[in-house]
Amino acid sequence: MPRPSVCLALSTSEKKQTAQKHKPSPESPHEVTFKKSKIKSPVTKRASNVEENGSDDEGDASEMEKNFALLTQKVSLQAPQDEISGGVSDEDVTGERHQAVCSNTSGSDEDENVSKPARGHGVGDELCPKDDFTKDLSEMSFEKVLQLQNKMGTKAYKKIAYGTMKNRQTGETVKQLSKHRPQEISAKKTVPFLRKVVPVKKTILRDPRFDDLSGEFKPEVFNQTYKFINEIRQREAEMVKKKMKKVKSNIKREELKYLLQRMENQERGRQRQEQYRQKDLQFKRKQRELVQQGHRPFYLKKSDKKKLELAEKYSQLKKGGKLENFLSKKRKRNAIKDRRRMPHQKK
Amino acid sequence: PKRKRKENEVEQEIEETPQEKKLRLAKLYLEQLREEGEWDVDRTLFLSEILVAPDPIEIRLLRGHKLSVTCLCITPDEKHIFSASKDCSIIKWDVGSGKKVHKILGGRKGTEARHVGHTAHILCMAISSDGKYLATGDMNKLIMIWEAATCKHLYKFTGHKDAVSGLAFRRGTHDLYSASHDRSVKVWNVDENAYVETLFGHQDVITALDCLGRERCVTAGGRDRTLRVWKIAEETQLVFHGHEGSIDCVQLINEEHMVSGGDDGCLCVWSVGKKKPVSVVKQAHGVHGNAGLKEPCWVSSVAALHNSDTVASGSHNAMVQLWKCGQGFRGLDPLFTIPVTGFVNSLKFSTSGKFLVAGVGQEHRLGRWWRVKDAKNGLYIIPLKRQNREAETEQ
Numbered sequence A: 001m002p003r004p005s006v007c008l009a010l011s012t013s014e015k016k017q018t019a020q021k022h023k024p025s026p027e028s029p030h031e032v033t034f035k036k037s038k039i040k041s042p043v044t045k046r047a048s049n050v051e052e053n054g055s056d057d058e059g060d061a062s063e064m065e066k067n068f069a070l071l072t073q074k075v076s077l078q079a080p081q082d083e084i085s086g087g088v089s090d091e092d093v094t095g096e097r098h099q100a101v102c103s104n105t106s107g108s109d110e111d112e113n114v115s116k117p118a119r120g121h122g123v124g125d126e127l128c129p130k131d132d133f134t135k136d137l138s139e140m141s142f143e144k145v146l147q148l149q150n151k152m153g154t155k156a157y158k159k160i161a162y163g164t165m166k167n168r169q170t171g172e173t174v175k176q177l178s179k180h181r182p183q184e185i186s187a188k189k190t191v192p193f194l195r196k197v198v199p200v201k202k203t204i205l206r207d208p209r210f211d212d213l214s215g216e217f218k219p220e221v222f223n224q225t226y227k228f229i230n231e232i233r234q235r236e237a238e239m240v241k242k243k244m245k246k247v248k249s250n251i252k253r254e255e256l257k258y259l260l261q262r263m264e265n266q267e268r269g270r271q272r273q274e275q276y277r278q279k280d281l282q283f284k285r286k287q288r289e290l291v292q293q294g295h296r297p298f299y300l301k302k303s304d305k306k307k308l309e310l311a312e313k314y315s316q317l318k319k320g321g322k323l324e325n326f327l328s329k330k331r332k333r334n335a336i337k338d339r340r341r342m343p344h345q346k347k
Numbered sequence B: 001p002k003r004k005r006k007e008n009e010v011e012q013e014i015e016e017t018p019q020e021k022k023l024r025l026a027k028l029y030l031e032q033l034r035e036e037g038e039w040d041v042d043r044t045l046f047l048s049e050i051l052v053a054p055d056p057i058e059i060r061l062l063r064g065h066k067l068s069v070t071c072l073c074i075t076p077d078e079k080h081i082f083s084a085s086k087d088c089s090i091i092k093w094d095v096g097s098g099k100k101v102h103k104i105l106g107g108r109k110g111t112e113a114r115h116v117g118h119t120a121h122i123l124c125m126a127i128s129s130d131g132k133y134l135a136t137g138d139m140n141k142l143i144m145i146w147e148a149a150t151c152k153h154l155y156k157f158t159g160h161k162d163a164v165s166g167l168a169f170r171r172g173t174h175d176l177y178s179a180s181h182d183r184s185v186k187v188w189n190v191d192e193n194a195y196v197e198t199l200f201g202h203q204d205v206i207t208a209l210d211c212l213g214r215e216r217c218v219t220a221g222g223r224d225r226t227l228r229v230w231k232i233a234e235e236t237q238l239v240f241h242g243h244e245g246s247i248d249c250v251q252l253i254n255e256e257h258m259v260s261g262g263d264d265g266c267l268c269v270w271s272v273g274k275k276k277p278v279s280v281v282k283q284a285h286g287v288h289g290n291a292g293l294k295e296p297c298w299v300s301s302v303a304a305l306h307n308s309d310t311v312a313s314g315s316h317n318a319m320v321q322l323w324k325c326g327q328g329f330r331g332l333d334p335l336f337t338i339p340v341t342g343f344v345n346s347l348k349f350s351t352s353g354k355f356l357v358a359g360v361g362q363e364h365r366l367g368r369w370w371r372v373k374d375a376k377n378g379l380y381i382i383p384l385k386r387q388n389r390e391a392e393t394e395q
Helices: A002-016 A042-055 A059-078 A091-108 A110-115 A127-139 A142-152 A154-162 A172-180 A219-225 A228-246 A250-293 A302-320 A323-341 B007-011 B018-036
Strands: A183-186 B060-063 B069-074 B080-085 B090-094 B100-104 B122-127 B133-138 B143-147 B152-157 B164-169 B175-180 B184-189 B194-200 B206-211 B216-221 B226-231 B236-241 B247-252 B257-262 B267-271 B279-281 B301-304 B310-314 B319-325 B332-339 B343-349 B355-361 B378-383
Touching: A142 A154, A228 A250, A302 A323, B069 B122, B069 B355, B069 B378, B080 B122, B080 B355, B080 B378, B133 B164, B133 B175, B143 B175, B164 B216, B175 B206, B184 B206, B216 B247, B226 B247, B247 B301, B257 B301, B257 B310, B267 B310, B279 B332, B301 B355, B310 B343
Parallel strands: B069 B343, B122 B164, B164 B206, B206 B247, B301 B343
Antiparallel strands: A183 B236, B060 B378, B069 B080, B080 B090, B090 B100, B122 B133, B133 B143, B143 B152, B164 B175, B175 B184, B184 B194, B206 B216, B216 B226, B226 B236, B247 B257, B257 B267, B267 B279, B301 B310, B310 B319, B319 B332, B343 B355, B355 B378
16 A cells, blocks of 8 residues: 555654754655654554544544544554554554553643643543544545545534634733733834824714614604604794794795795694504504404505595594585585596587 | 845744744853853842942043033943043043043034044944944934944944934844934944844834843833833834833843933833833932922933942932832832032943943033033043942952
8 A cells, every 4th residue: 555655754754854844755745744743653642542533423534534543553563663562443442542642642742732722721531532633634634634524514623623712711811911011012114204192083973864873763762752842843833923923024924934834734744644653553452452362463455544544534524514615625626627537529 | 334134044944933043042052151161140249238429539520522421331341431422522531540542533514525433413322242343323314333442433324314312232242223313223233234124113203222132122212202122033112101201311220120211300110021110200300490480300311230229310400319229120219419510411330330430511412401501521430339348249
């Protein structure tokens, strides 16, 4: 098999090189990520720890690891190792050995500590297989990593490879010191000629109509909080009336008359809006009661709504006694319209 | 001067971070020391409790400058003193005899081309720790390098865009750091007559600069009221705030502490780990002016005895004040005063602490706001006596 021999060649060449950043001659470029300290006893740990990972939830991944283990064990047979007794992939035996090896790894392998600074320091055994797993990840070829990722799913893979947010510790003590320490900034950035002597705040312009801070428009709430404006409007209407009486020039009186007319129309419009809103609310309340009682809710059509409104209007007019007046006016208007639409007769 | 990077970092193939480089150099140094069998004794045995005020008779005045002395420096072997003044001249004095050894005359304004020397006020001076090179900076944006022994002119460094206000050599090397009124700090290599780099950060004119053995220097930025420690290898700066007025002078006491004086009369001791001063003395030199318009006297110069707790400050209230730093540099207690009339523009302790030199003039070194008529332009050499002889260490 070509693969094991390549592994060996790389590991020996690695010993000669001092600088970490130099990459070994790439016979198989994806094998480059071997780390220095792993030369000591890389094979044993990989073999044993890979078996341990079989007990993880990711069953599919373990299959691949077993393949990998088989490969590496062939290497172990050739490599002069003291720790491995037999090359048999016996799960129980390797499981036991893993416990011993795990304790070694936490102490001896400095590389582990370097590559995983985010791990908590109260390391139990459960953290060990994770470290080894990530170590193995770095040693596997990229192709294998992708396959692993596909089988495991990206989320699980990322969780193991990069660690969860819980694992990452924040240095509390460092934060306390940094409050009193002098600020450290870059010395290479040129300073602008004008110095900031007084901090000037930039005023942020916001339109409350389109701003998210204002929230949603609720008419009840709006009317409640801005009730006082109605009083102001009344006062203003009175003021306009008074002024109209005083004013001498006709033009101005006309203007004021129009203004007053406008204000009164607006007021009437607002009242009407309020009435509609109230009616809608009542209708919705009725529906809710029906639903609570158990009936299904029904919704009126627009035409039905209009009919209801008309009926209400008639009843109100009747109360006031203006029904006849209203009806006659309506007939006249309709008559005029109909006459216009009738075809002309030529004489 | 040629512009090129330091060769050390380029030659090695392995890239190191500045921390790794420091570690490596420190290890090398320790190995060297072990080989030689020497161990440099820490001279913290200088206790300022035992310092005694000298008799006024023992204070010598060296006269020779026509105008106010602006800056001075003492050679590491304590035999000579270089001083410069507003008349653009540099004089080399012999400490023992008090005589002038050499005088480099100043030229008139406009004679830059043909005159060997300065033609504008010399604001700062520095001498390398082996006593080989002398560097002087003037208001014409020039830095002149002289050979200290013979006072021969060697190089001229141009590059600053405004007056050069601070110079310091790094101990044990020939790296020169310069600070200028153009708010930049430049690093030069005198051996190779080369410019190395520029550092930015100050927001106002830099008034003073000091450096010890580490590859970092401290600068006082006048009106921006900050002190900055520049870590040159890492290209970062540490910013310290705490003065109320312009900071005019700064000196390093040891690698972790520094003392600064400002024009609000405050004398502050700083530690590198804290952004605010560790101890402050307000109105260190009293007040001056008419009744109702009292203003604190500007602290125009400070000096610190290396690796000890003695600090000296000078102003224009006719005395040089000596201070003792408390435990952990937390307090500043006045020890005694030395009567000196005029503006004390520069103060320097000798390396062994045997004497203190004050460069005095009738005017402040940076301008002509006041003129003390009865002051003499010159150098005062003040011997410092100790009560207990056993406490002295040999060098």
